[in-house]
Amino acid sequence: xxxxxxxxxxxxxxxxxxxxxxxxxxxxxxxxxxxxxxxxxxxxxxxxxxxxxxxxxxxxxxxxxxxxxxxxxxxxxxxxxxxxxxxxxxxxxxxxxxxxxxxxxxxxxxxxxxxxxxxxxxxxxxxxxxxxxxxxxxxxxxxxxxxxxxxxxxxxxxxxxxxxxxxxxxxxxxxxxxxxxxxxxxxxxxxxxxxxxxxxxxxxxxxxxxxxxx
Amino acid sequence: xxxxxxxxxxxxxxxxxxxxxxxxxxxxxxxxxxxxxxxxxxxxxxxxxxxxxxxxxxxxxxxxxxxxxxxxxxxxxxxxxxxxxxxxxxxxxxxxxxxxxxxxxxxxxxxxxxxxxxxxxxxxxxxxxxxxxxxxxxxxxxxxxxxxxxxxxxxxxxxxxxxxxxxxxxxxxxxxxxxxxxxxxxxxxxxxxxxxxxxxxxxxxxxxxxxxxx
Numbered sequence: 001x002x003x004x005x006x007x008x009x010x011x012x013x014x015x016x017x018x019x020x021x022x023x024x025x026x027x028x029x030x031x032x033x034x035x036x037x038x039x040x041x042x043x044x045x046x047x048x049x050x051x052x053x054x055x056x057x058x059x060x061x062x063x064x065x066x067x068x069x070x071x072x073x074x075x076x077x078x079x080x081x082x083x084x085x086x087x088x089x090x091x092x093x094x095x096x097x098x099x100x101x102x103x104x105x106x107x108x109x110x111x112x113x114x115x116x117x118x119x120x121x122x123x124x125x126x127x128x129x130x131x132x133x134x135x136x137x138x139x140x141x142x143x144x145x146x147x148x149x150x151x152x153x154x155x156x157x158x159x160x161x162x163x164x165x166x167x168x169x170x171x172x173x174x175x176x177x178x179x180x181x182x183x184x185x186x187x188x189x190x191x192x193x194x195x196x197x198x199x200x201x202x203x204x205x206x207x208x209x210x211x212x213x214x
Numbered sequence: 215x216x217x218x219x220x221x222x223x224x225x226x227x228x229x230x231x232x233x234x235x236x237x238x239x240x241x242x243x244x245x246x247x248x249x250x251x252x253x254x255x256x257x258x259x260x261x262x263x264x265x266x267x268x269x270x271x272x273x274x275x276x277x278x279x280x281x282x283x284x285x286x287x288x289x290x291x292x293x294x295x296x297x298x299x300x301x302x303x304x305x306x307x308x309x310x311x312x313x314x315x316x317x318x319x320x321x322x323x324x325x326x327x328x329x330x331x332x333x334x335x336x337x338x339x340x341x342x343x344x345x346x347x348x349x350x351x352x353x354x355x356x357x358x359x360x361x362x363x364x365x366x367x368x369x370x371x372x373x374x375x376x377x378x379x380x381x382x383x384x385x386x387x388x389x390x391x392x393x394x395x396x397x398x399x400x401x402x403x404x405x406x407x408x409x410x411x412x413x414x415x416x417x418x419x420x421x422x423x424x425x426x427x428x
Contacts, residue, residue: 011406011423012227012399175411175423179403185226189393192225197389199415207413207421209225209389 001140002147002167002213005157006067007184008034009171014181015154025085033174036204040064046101059202063172072146073139074102077156078110081125093117093125105142107135109156132159154182162187169195173207215354216361216381216427219371220281221398222248223385228395229368239299247388250418254278260315273416277386286360287353288316291370292324295339307331307339319356321349323370346373368396376401383409387421 009015010033017029024031037043041055042064055061078084086092094100099120107126114127128135139148150160160166171184185191195211202208223229224247231243238245251257255269256278269275292298300306308314313334321340328341342349353362364374374380383405385398399405409425416422 012397012402013225173421175413176406177399177402177404179399179401183226185391185393187393188226188391191391192389197419199389199419199421201413201415201421205411205413207387207415207423209421 003165004147004149004168005166006170009173009184010176010178012177013183013185014178015184016181018180029178032176036060036206060204060206063208070147071149072143073104073148074106074151075135075139076108076151077153080152081108083110107139132163136165154184167213169211171209175205217379218361218363218382219380220384223398224388224390224392226391227397227399228392229398230395232394243392246390250274250420274418274420277422284361285318285363286357287318287362288320288365289349289353290322290365291367294366295322297324321353346377350379368398381427383425385423389419
């Protein structure tokens with residue numbers, strides 16, 4: 001069992017974007033940051049339920065497919081789930097529709113008390129106010145032979161990284177300079193020391209860097 | 215004629231290192247940041263005058279060879295020349311020995327008034343207290359058909375980048391997180407907009423990203 005993180009970041013290390021509007025809540029930069037990933041056939045099939053077979057099939061798609069392979073449980077922060085964006089909606093069940101792309105138990109870190117919600121396709125959302133160690137123990141217990149992913153957002157991911165709980169970090173670096181937001185790398189000086197590093201470039205210009213605990 | 219920059223940076227964008235000692239003035243991190251470049255056959259031949267033919271010959275060496283090709287004049291800051299490290303040595307002529315690897319006119323930006331110094335092999339150091347635009351005009355005038363490189367340090371490079379004076383930026387990104395120093399990317403939000411970007415990975419794990427004005 002490994003604990004995995006996969007993130008889209010900019011060349012200067014930012015994993016969040018600003019400048020959102022009601023029409024485009026994540027902001028224009030988000031489209032640039034995640035564009036190569038969203039364009040993959042795997043993302044279109046798994047997240048958008050697009051069965052047309054369209055989408056890119058190169059290096060980016062290989063990483064996208066790997067993103068969904070072998071995961072037995074998922075952990076995410078309240079922001080990634082959407083609680084911060086829809087604080088007043090008691091029926092909010094995330095951004096992913098009736099059939100979320102996870103198909104495994106998902107542990108949402110939040111101080112909001114809520115019953116678990118079972119979605120179509122095997123995704124069940126659990127809501128917990130626990131430490132990273134505690135929620136990881138819980139996720140590991142249900143992941144079976146699968147890995148546990150810490151999905152995001154970057155603030156949640158950093159808690160797990162700083163605590164030394166992550167075995168594999170994959171960053172897809174988009175070749176653009178955002179200059180603002182939350183930086184993945186701050187507080188992680190020397191992070192590479194315990195890891196093997198593999199770098200690979202995609203047709204899109206995205207650079208995939210994977211740290212695997214040695 | 216193009217204005218070129220080539221820099222070694224960390225995954226988190228830092229181009230300088232701290233923690234130097236008298237025995238190792240640049241600090242341990244500098245060795246990690248520049249290790250793949252220093253290991254190339256080209257660096258050994260051109261900078262260390264090592265004619266043994268040893269050194270790496272892969273992707274990193276191709277970029278190292280390109281570093282020295284087609285340059286007609288060089289610009290650097292006082293810190294890169296070494297004035298800040300050796301402020302009391304009136305005969306200080308840089309870190310590169312009697313025969314520096316430039317073989318072209320080198321313009322050193324400094325408020326210290328000094329006569330030009332002609333070194334072996336065609337390198338002449340000129341010392342100027344001028345703006346980036348002024349010194350670039352001077353360098354361009356003597357570069358002939360060659361390009362002008364802004365060599366460093368990163369503070370000097372950033373002045374030229376922010377002023378929009380650079381036509382090609384090549385960064386060799388070492389897969390390590392330094393967490394401190396001077397960050398290349400700050401103040402450069404949206405830099406990529408006017409450039410084509412090509413990414414390539416080397417056997418060493420170094421990621422080479424090149425921005426060329428489109």
